[in-house]
Each structure stands twice: as C-alpha cells, then as structure tokens.
Amino acid sequence: MYVIKRFEDKVVAVTGGAKGIGKACCLRFAEEGARVAVLDLALEDAVATAAECEKLSGQPALALHCNVADAASVDAAFKAVADAWPQGLDVVVASAGIYSGQPLVEVPLSEWQKVIDVDLTGVFLTNQAAAKIMMKQTCRRSPSGGGGSIINISSMAGKTSWSASAQYSAAKSGVIGLTRSVAMDMAPYGVTVNAVCPGNTMTEMVQGVAATIAARDGLSAGEWLRLRAQDCPLKRFAESEEIAGVVAFLASRDAGYINGQAIEVDGGMVMS
Numbered sequence: 251m252y253v254i255k256r257f258e259d260k261v262v263a264v265t266g267g268a269k270g271i272g273k274a275c276c277l278r279f280a281e282e283g284a285r286v287a288v289l290d291l292a293l294e295d296a297v298a299t300a301a302e303c304e305k306l307s308g309q310p311a312l313a314l315h316c317n318v319a320d321a322a323s324v325d326a327a328f329k330a331v332a333d334a335w336p337q338g339l340d341v342v343v344a345s346a347g348i349y350s351g352q353p354l355v356e357v358p359l360s361e362w363q364k365v366i367d368v369d370l371t372g373v374f375l376t377n378q379a380a381a382k383i384m385m386k387q388t389c390r391r392s393p394s395g396g397g398g399s400i401i402n403i404s405s406m407a408g409k410t411s412w413s414a415s416a417q418y419s420a421a422k423s424g425v426i427g428l429t430r431s432v433a434m435d436m437a438p439y440g441v442t443v444n445a446v447c448p449g450n451t452m453t454e455m456v457q458g459v460a461a462t463i464a465a466r467d468g469l470s471a472g473e474w475l476r477l478r479a480q481d482c483p484l485k486r487f488a489e490s491e492e493i494a495g496v497v498a499f500l501a502s503r504d505a506g507y508i509n510g511q512a513i514e515v516d517g518g519m520v521m522s
C-alpha cells in the first residue's frame with residue numbers, strides 16, 4: 251500500500267496517546283513520517299505505542315508520563331518534548347479523556363469535578379502548554395505550511411443532547427467553545443485550532459461504558475453494543491483509525507484554511 255508522508259520532519263504530541271483514538275492518531279502520524287511524543291497517564295502503554303511509532307516512522311518517538319488534569323505534569327511533559335526536539339512543535343492532539351454518566355440527581359460532585367478536570371481543564375492545559383511553544387516558533391515556519399495545528403477531541407456529546415451525561419456533555423461542549431477561543435488567540439501565529447467530534451468509536455472506553463450500562467439495563471455488553479450501532483445511520487461503530495484519518499487531515503496543509511471548527515466524525519449520528 252502506498253502511504254503519503256505528509257508529516258516527515260514534523261513533531262507531533264498526542265495526549266491520551268497510549269490507547270484508543272489517541273493511539274490511532276500516534277500511529278497515523280508515525281506512518282506518515284512524524285516524530286511522535288505519546289503523553290499519557292498509562293506509561294507502560296505509552297512506551298508500547300512509542301515503540302510501534304518508531305517502527306512505522308523510522309524516527310525516534312517519546313513516551314512521557316502526563317496527567318492532563320495537572321498543570322505541572324502537562325508543563326513538564328511539553329518541556330520534555332521541546333528539550334528532545336527543539337526544532338519545534340508542529341501538531342498537538344488533545345485526546346486524553348474519561349467518561350462517566352449518571353442520571354442528573356445522582357451525579358456526585360466529585361464525579362462532576364473529575365470529568366471536568368480531565369476532559370475540559372485537561373484540554374485547556376494542553377492547549378496552553380502547546381501555545382507557549384508554538385507562539386515562539388511561528389516566524390521560522392512558512393505561512394503556506396501553517397504555524398502548527400492543535401486538534402482537540404470533543405465528542406458528538408458536545409453537539410447533541412444526551413440524558414444521564416451532565417458532566418461528559420458539559421465538558422465536551424466546553425471543548426468546542428474552548429477550541430473556538432484558542433483558534434482566535436492562535437490565528438495571529440499561523441496556528442489552526444479545531445475540534446473533532448467522534449461518534450461511537452470502538453475503544454476500551456466504549457467497551458467499559460457498554461459493560462456498565464448494559465448491566466444496568468439487564469443486557470450483555472455485546473447486545474448493548476449491537477443496539478447502539480443501530481442508532482447510527484451507518485449501523486456500525488467507527489474504528490479509531492477513521493477518527494485518526496480526519497485528525498491527520500486537519501493537521502495537513504490541505505486543511506490550512508480550516509480553523510475553529512468542530513467536525514463531526516459520527517457516521518451521521520448528530521445529523522440524524
């Protein structure tokens with residue numbers, strides 16, 4: 251298979267890069283020639299993803315422990331990326347995230363706070379750390395190539411209404427507003443900032459959700475997943491690679507004029 255190499259000599263950092271959508275993004279960028287930094291709480295899995303990236307790209311990759319909800323941890327991880335690859339930071343993907351959902355009156359404040367901390371504050375801290383590096387490097391980048399790209403992983407939950415999903419929906423809607431604001435702040439530096447809003451995508455997160463909700467509804471996880479697939483016009487879940495392909499497009503030169511958007515990659519779920 252012929253693989254286009256849009257990201258040779260580029261430096262890419264992905265939070266939540268050890269697993270799921272973040273991992274698929276790491277592998278896609280590596281396949282296209284990038285040096286990839288995998289930032290994740292799960293260091294062992296991050297090391298494994300970084301090793302796969304090195305095989306694909308023939309370039310060094312980094313695995314860094316990072317808790318996106320902790321400002322010092324995010325700053326330290328981005329400093330490590332800048333120290334390792336001082337040539338610049340081209341692409342940042344904020345994919346780290348968690349899910350929890352309960353009927354509104356049953357949401358413990360601690361659960362609300364935990365999801366907001368990771369899914370919204372984590373994206374803010376990631377964007378802030380990325381911006382500090384990208385704002386300094388603009389002048390050495392070609393205007394036509396862009397000064398860099400930030401891609402935040404929101405969700406269809408940020409675009410449509412879901413019950414029993416207060417903290418997750420609020421965080422994911424917040425990511426869309428945050429993305430627009432950061433896009434305005436970064437535009438003078440030639441950095442585009444967009445969000446991707448995946449629909450149901452087959453990852454560990456979804457399998458965990460399936461197990462919990464299915465048990466509540468008296469179904470097996472498999473039955474619940476088959477039912478959820480029927481909600482989608484395409485009658486299936488996305489594969490992580492389908493989300494990663496759109497993320498890579500948004501980071502490519504072809505998407506240089508797409509800015510501040512929140513793009514649904516959901517098989518038509520929100521539209522329907």
Ligand SMILES: NC(=O)c1ccc[n+]([C@@H]2O[C@H](COP(=O)([O-])OP(=O)(O)OC[C@H]3O[C@@H](n4cnc5c(N)ncnc54)[C@H](O)[C@@H]3O)[C@@H](O)[C@H]2O)c1
Nearest residue numbers: 266268269270271291317318346347405450451453454455
């Ligand atoms: N899977 C879906 O159906 C779906 C749909 C819409 C949006 N999303 C979003 O996509 C993103 C990735 O989800 P996924 O399905 O790949 O999940 P996943 O659970 O498979 O992977 C999430 C990764 O994030 C890491 N992570 C979690 N908390 C972290 C923290 N505090 N700091 C750093 N890393 C942390 C985990 O260790 C893991 O490697 C999330 O933001 C999620 O909300 C997923």
